[in-house]
Each structure stands twice: as C-alpha cells, then as structure tokens.
Amino acid sequence: MEQLSTPDSSCPPAPLCRWTDKFERQAKLSPSRTAVISGNESVTYAELSSRSNQIANLLRSQGIGRGNFVGLGLHRSLELPAALLGILKSGAAYVPLDPGYPAARIEQMISSADLKYVVTNSDLATQFPNVRTICMDDEAVSSASTDGLDQGMEKDDLIYAIFTSGSTGQPKAASVYHRGFENLLRWYSIELDMGPSDRTLIISSPSFDLTQKNFFAPLITGGTLILDDCQTYDISRISALIRELGVTLINCTPSAFYPLVDAAANEDYIALASLRFAVLGGEPISISRLRPWLEHPNCRAEVMNSYGPTECTDICAFHRLHRGNLDDHPFVPLGREIPNVQVSIVDEAMVPLPDGEIGELCISGAGIGGGYLNDAARTAEAFTGSIYRTGDLAKRLPSGILEFRGRADHQVKVNGFRIELGEIEIALNHHQEVREAVVIASNNRLIAYVHGTAETADLHRFLIARLPSYMIPGEIYFLENFPLTPNGKVDRLALAATLKTGTTGIESGASTESKVLALWSEILDRPVDDATANFFDLGGNSIHLAIIHIRLMEMIGRKFPITELFALPSARSIADFLSPKGANTATASAQDRARQAQAGFSRFRRPTSR
Known part of the structure; x- marks a missing residue:
C-alpha cells in the first residue's frame, strides 16, 4: 500500500472571503434589523457594526493588528460579539478566556499565548493579570472612532486560538487559519440553509470550539444571534428561550441537549417546536435518547452529528439524522467529509486501510490549523506535515460513511x-x-x-x-x-x-434534608452524607445543578428560580429554603448574582419584546 499522501497542492484554495465584510454587507442592507439578543435587550446590525469599529480602532491605536493575539475575556452577553468582531476588524486574532476559569489557569493561558491585551469588562478586569485590559464599558471605547478600517487580513493569517486540555496537565492553544474557518462557514451556512428568518441560540462557552462558527453564521446571513446571558445551565430557562424567541438552530454537546428533550417530553415537545436543526458534537450521539422527539409530530427538526477536533477548525465530517433515516444504522455515523477536507483511516505506520477496517482517523485539507501556539514539540507530535492525527478510531463503510469506533487513548489492559x-x-x-x-x-x-x-x-x-x-x-x-x-x-x-458503591434513592418518608442528600448522591454518582458540604466542592457543576433544580421543583410541587440554588451551597440550606417558612424568604445573594450576570453594556442596549 502507498503511504498516506498530503492534499494535492496543485488544487488552488478558494479566495479568502472576509467574514467581517459579509457582516458589514448585512449591516448596510438591513441596518435596523436585530443582530443580537441577550437577556431582555438587543442591538441592531448598525449598532453592532459601529460598536465593533470602536473596538477595532482602539486596538489599532495601541499598535494591535495582523500577527497579534488578543484575549477575549467576556461571558455570553451583548458585549461579546462586538468585542469579537472588533478584534478581527483590527486584523488580530482572538483567544477566548473564560472568566469562570480558576485564576491560576487563566494566568497560565495568558502566559502560554503570550497575550499583551485582553478585551473584557471593568467588573472582570482583575481576573486577567499581567496584561493590559480594554474594558467594553470604559469611556475609551465609547469615544473611539466608529469609522471602518482596512483589515488587510490574508488567508494564511490565524483567526483564533482555542485552549484545550493537555495530557501533561498544561493547556494548549490550538490555532485556526482564516482559510479553514472560511471553508467551514461557507459549508455550514449553506448546508443549514441559514437566512434572515433564523434565530441561533448559543448556550455553550465562548471558549468552546463548537461555539465559534455560531457567532458568525447568523450575522453573515442576516439572522439573529441569541446569547443565553445566564452563566448557569438552566433547563427551564433555555427551554423558555427556545419557545418564546422562536429559536431555529442550537449547537451544543449531546449531553447538554438530552435534558432539554427530556424536559420537553411532558408537553409534547412544544418547547422545541421552532427548531430546524440541533447540531450536536463533541461526543457520540445516542439514537434512543432522541428517537421519541424526532418521531413526534411536533418535531420539525433534524439532528446534525458534527465531528471534528479543535485543531482542524471544529468540523471535518457530518451526518444529518431525521425520522426517515433513524434505523439506517444501529449507530449515529460520523458521516461524510465537508467540502475541501479529507479523512483517511490508517494503521500504526500511517498506511491507509481498506474500507471496513478499524484504524486511526487522520485529517488533511482546508481545515488543518496552525498547530499549538508557542509549542513546537506538541505540534510535531499531533501533526505529520499537513496531516492531523486525531487519536480517534474509525472505519469507512463501503458506502463511504465513516463510523466512530472509540478513542485510541481509551485502550486499556485488563x-x-x-x-x-x-x-x-x-x-x-x-x-x-x-x-x-x-x-x-x-x-x-x-x-x-x-x-x-x-x-x-x-x-x-x-x-x-x-x-x-x-x-x-x-x-x-x-x-x-x-x-x-x-x-x-x-x-x-x-x-x-467516584465509583458507585450502591444504589441511592429518595425515600418518601425521609426528611427534606435526607431527600436532598439522596438526590445529590444520585446525580453526583457518589455517596454524600454531609449536610453542610458545599455542592460545588463535591464536584457538582452547572448542568448537575440544572437537573437537581428540576427534580427539586417536582419534589415540592412548586417553582423557584435556579439562581436561588447558587446561594444555597449545602443540603441543609436547601432543605431550609424548601420548607414553607423558607419559601417566603428572598435570598439576596442569589439576586446579586443574577444582577451581576445582567450587568454592563448600559449605553449599548435597548429593551426587547418577546
């Protein structure tokens, strides 16, 4: 067999289409159309264009342009797309830095990417040490010029770098080229037939690779970008956003989408009736988790299985799943390659394998990124020339469909x-x-x-x-x-x-405190018997809390906002709150958290009717 070859260099790449230019075209065509909704406020295309120009001009005045990286330290909010577009308009590339990360990790990321500037808000600025911060709510931004400027970016410039976890414990920043991102967005917007009537909801972190395309795709096709500005995963809230705002497209992991489907089942999936596409990626999809929804008369959506690593511009293969093809395979395929991307299945010597044989999935073509920032050694380990070794195991069926077969690093010896x-x-x-x-x-x-x-x-x-x-x-x-x-x-x-030592259930005759502890044990998959322990110290996260929130409301027969639970870190405090006396007591700290999540961008907002 021949050795795996690199893509044919005689095939010229498509010319670079600057996605910020496409956004500006939409802004000129429909300046008063709503571009972004976050919370109860929104901005138009014209306002977003003007605000992003201010960021770009301010960065340029600081000497930032092509070849530079700028940190993006914001939660999901109206400020976020303006900052992102502004960085790109300056000619620089952006590096998302989640403000919710531990201080030590943020400092490590800033050092690893050698960042000099971070665009953020004044209330988050202290979380980004050893850099100069440009705050969206500062007068320097609001007084900057709104004039557009020549970006001068080229197809071989980097557009962003996303930090992923490293096996050594050190995060690594995978970089992506404009040419690869252009190829992705062109396919994504055409394949999903995106247009002005679409409303795309983002519930994932700005630091997640699958989030990036969803910032741009709605804005270059005249649609509306909806950002869940609550920093907690609240099933009830997300379901309400989809239903009330008529969301047509959502992109997240399967594990984050399943609870939305389960919650909608009680009302015949009406909450998800507006969806055209649920684009899922990051892990294998379970057909049985989605079948009841996809086969229901109130479902008009397709599920897209999107596969690809951060290092190769997010997606290299896809498969569309709908009620008509659920049983074509006993699994959800990875599908086929997107245009201008090649996938090969190889053995340990990097020799291509015939159809039907399991080997390592390797990627080449337009989506290949620039490797890891300032880390030549780890780049050389993962990239062989212009080929990326994913570490995923797969095989190609005779039909050309790719089937995922697990991770090479999930191989064990027992x-x-x-x-x-x-x-x-x-x-x-x-x-x-x-x-x-x-x-x-x-x-x-x-x-x-x-x-x-x-x-x-x-x-x-x-x-x-x-x-x-x-x-x-x-x-x-x-x-x-x-x-x-x-x-x-x-x-x-x-x-x-947290290996489970036994089945824990909620007994009907148990005290409220015991019921909460039993629920924690079930959700966290570990015995929990300390009523004063902090839920998050025990390993709980926002998705766990969202599930617990739903279960608690079912248990007591009344509703309450999920923000209350953030002010109630222990089972004992939750039990007190759930008591009839506690139900009438407002928790100020929870309200403070909610207010903080809504804060900022005061001069760049307007009320939005739902």
Missing part, C-alpha cells in the same frame, strides 16, 4: 488483554433499552455506567452474545445522568474517581 473501551460502549448502545453507556477500567476490572431501562442480567446476556468474555464488564451501574465536564462532555475522570 487481566493481560488489550481492550478498546469504545467497542464495549458501542455494543451496549446497540441494546434497545440503553440510552447511553460509558465504560471505564479501574483496578484491573471493567465497569459500565448505563442510562436506560435494561436489566443487568439482560445486558450481560446481550454482551456475551457479541463480545469475548474478557470484554464483559463485571459491574454495571445505572445512572440517571452522567457527570459532565464544563464543556458538556461526559466526565470519565469523575466517573473513575
């Missing part, structure tokens, strides 16, 4: 046998009563975590018929929800660290 954990997970997910499955190895044994209604004995029989005996998990635990990372993916490390 009792002397080399085992691909992904192969066991795929087998479990083929069971009709399994909605999701994750397998880990611990202390020389295999442990499966399952969300579904299957019986343990039935799953064992099912696996025995399909896998060798050494690949059958000795323990199977049933969870209602999996622990998630901040980006919404299943947190395997959390599963390994």
Whole structure:
C-alpha cells in the first residue's frame, strides 16, 4: 500500500472571503434589523457594526493588528460579539478566556499565548493579570472612532486560538487559519440553509470550539444571534428561550441537549417546536435518547452529528439524522467529509486501510490549523506535515460513511488483554433499552455506567452474545445522568474517581434534608452524607445543578428560580429554603448574582419584546 499522501497542492484554495465584510454587507442592507439578543435587550446590525469599529480602532491605536493575539475575556452577553468582531476588524486574532476559569489557569493561558491585551469588562478586569485590559464599558471605547478600517487580513493569517486540555496537565492553544474557518462557514451556512428568518441560540462557552462558527453564521446571513446571558445551565430557562424567541438552530454537546428533550417530553415537545436543526458534537450521539422527539409530530427538526477536533477548525465530517433515516444504522455515523477536507483511516505506520477496517482517523485539507501556539514539540507530535492525527478510531463503510469506533487513548489492559473501551460502549448502545453507556477500567476490572431501562442480567446476556468474555464488564451501574465536564462532555475522570458503591434513592418518608442528600448522591454518582458540604466542592457543576433544580421543583410541587440554588451551597440550606417558612424568604445573594450576570453594556442596549 502507498503511504498516506498530503492534499494535492496543485488544487488552488478558494479566495479568502472576509467574514467581517459579509457582516458589514448585512449591516448596510438591513441596518435596523436585530443582530443580537441577550437577556431582555438587543442591538441592531448598525449598532453592532459601529460598536465593533470602536473596538477595532482602539486596538489599532495601541499598535494591535495582523500577527497579534488578543484575549477575549467576556461571558455570553451583548458585549461579546462586538468585542469579537472588533478584534478581527483590527486584523488580530482572538483567544477566548473564560472568566469562570480558576485564576491560576487563566494566568497560565495568558502566559502560554503570550497575550499583551485582553478585551473584557471593568467588573472582570482583575481576573486577567499581567496584561493590559480594554474594558467594553470604559469611556475609551465609547469615544473611539466608529469609522471602518482596512483589515488587510490574508488567508494564511490565524483567526483564533482555542485552549484545550493537555495530557501533561498544561493547556494548549490550538490555532485556526482564516482559510479553514472560511471553508467551514461557507459549508455550514449553506448546508443549514441559514437566512434572515433564523434565530441561533448559543448556550455553550465562548471558549468552546463548537461555539465559534455560531457567532458568525447568523450575522453573515442576516439572522439573529441569541446569547443565553445566564452563566448557569438552566433547563427551564433555555427551554423558555427556545419557545418564546422562536429559536431555529442550537449547537451544543449531546449531553447538554438530552435534558432539554427530556424536559420537553411532558408537553409534547412544544418547547422545541421552532427548531430546524440541533447540531450536536463533541461526543457520540445516542439514537434512543432522541428517537421519541424526532418521531413526534411536533418535531420539525433534524439532528446534525458534527465531528471534528479543535485543531482542524471544529468540523471535518457530518451526518444529518431525521425520522426517515433513524434505523439506517444501529449507530449515529460520523458521516461524510465537508467540502475541501479529507479523512483517511490508517494503521500504526500511517498506511491507509481498506474500507471496513478499524484504524486511526487522520485529517488533511482546508481545515488543518496552525498547530499549538508557542509549542513546537506538541505540534510535531499531533501533526505529520499537513496531516492531523486525531487519536480517534474509525472505519469507512463501503458506502463511504465513516463510523466512530472509540478513542485510541481509551485502550486499556485488563487481566493481560488489550481492550478498546469504545467497542464495549458501542455494543451496549446497540441494546434497545440503553440510552447511553460509558465504560471505564479501574483496578484491573471493567465497569459500565448505563442510562436506560435494561436489566443487568439482560445486558450481560446481550454482551456475551457479541463480545469475548474478557470484554464483559463485571459491574454495571445505572445512572440517571452522567457527570459532565464544563464543556458538556461526559466526565470519565469523575466517573473513575467516584465509583458507585450502591444504589441511592429518595425515600418518601425521609426528611427534606435526607431527600436532598439522596438526590445529590444520585446525580453526583457518589455517596454524600454531609449536610453542610458545599455542592460545588463535591464536584457538582452547572448542568448537575440544572437537573437537581428540576427534580427539586417536582419534589415540592412548586417553582423557584435556579439562581436561588447558587446561594444555597449545602443540603441543609436547601432543605431550609424548601420548607414553607423558607419559601417566603428572598435570598439576596442569589439576586446579586443574577444582577451581576445582567450587568454592563448600559449605553449599548435597548429593551426587547418577546
């Protein structure tokens, strides 16, 4: 067999189309159209154009332009797209820095990317040390020129760098070229037929790779960008945004989308009726979790499985899933490549494998990024010339469809046998009563975590018929929800660290405090018996809290805002709040948090009617 080759260099790349220019075209065509909605306020295309020009001119006055990187230190808010567009209009590239990250990690990221400037707000400025901050709510911005300027960017310039976790414990910033992002956006906006009637909701972090295309795609096609300005994952709130604002497109991880589907089931999925597309990525999709919704008469949406690493401009392959093709495969395929991107399945020697054989998935073509900022050694490990080695295992079916087969780094050795954990997970997910499955190895044994209604004995029989005996998990635990990372993916490390020692349920006769502790134990997948312990210190995150919020409201038969729970860190304080006396007590700290989440951008807002 021939060695894997690089793309044909004789094929000229498409000319660079500056996406900020496309946005400006929309601003001139429809200056009064709503561009961005966040909370109860909005900005028009003309206002967004003017505000982003002020940021660009201020950056240029500081000597920032092509070849520079600027930190973007903002939550989801009206300020965010203006800052992002302003950085790009200056000719620089942006580096998202999540203000919610620990101080040590932010400092590490700033140092790693060698940042000199961060665009942020005055109330967040202290979180970004050792850099000069440009605050969106500062007079220097509001007094800057609103004139447009010549950006002068080229296709080989970098547009952004996204930090990903590193196996060494050091975050690494994967950089992306304008040419790759242009190719992605052209395909994305055409494939989803995006236009002025579309409303795209962003609930993911600005620091997540899948978020980036969704900042631009609505604004270059005349649509409306909707930013959930609440920094907590609130199922009720997100469902209300989709329903009240007529959201047509949402992009997130499967694990972040499933709870929205589950919550909508009680009202015949009316809350999701406006959706045209749910673009899911970052982890495998469970057909059984989505089937009831996709087959319901009130669903007019398709699900797109979008696959690709940060290092290759987010998406390299996709598959559209709808009620007409749910049973074409017993899994959700990775699908086919997007235009101008090539995928090859290779063996350990980087030799291409024939269709049907499992190997490492490698990517080449337009989406290949520029490697890791200021880290030549790790770039050389992941990139072989102009080819990126994903570490994912896959095979190509005779039809040309790509099938995901797990992670190469999920290969373990148990009792002397080399085992691909992904192969066991795929087998479990083929069971009709399994909605999701994750397998880990611990202390020389295999442990499966399952969300579904299957019986343990039935799953064992099912696996025995399909896998060798050494690949059958000795323990199977049933969870209602999996622990998630901040980006919404299943947190395997959390599963390994909190092995379940028994089933914990809420007993009807138990005290409220005991019920809360039992609920925490169930959601966190670990025994919790300290009524004074802090929920977040125990490993809880915002998605866990959103699920607990729904369960608590069901338990007590009344509604309350999720912000209350952030002021109630212990099971005891929650139990007190849930009591009849506590129900009438306002929690000031929760209200303060809510006010802070809405603060800023006062001169750049207007009320929005829903």
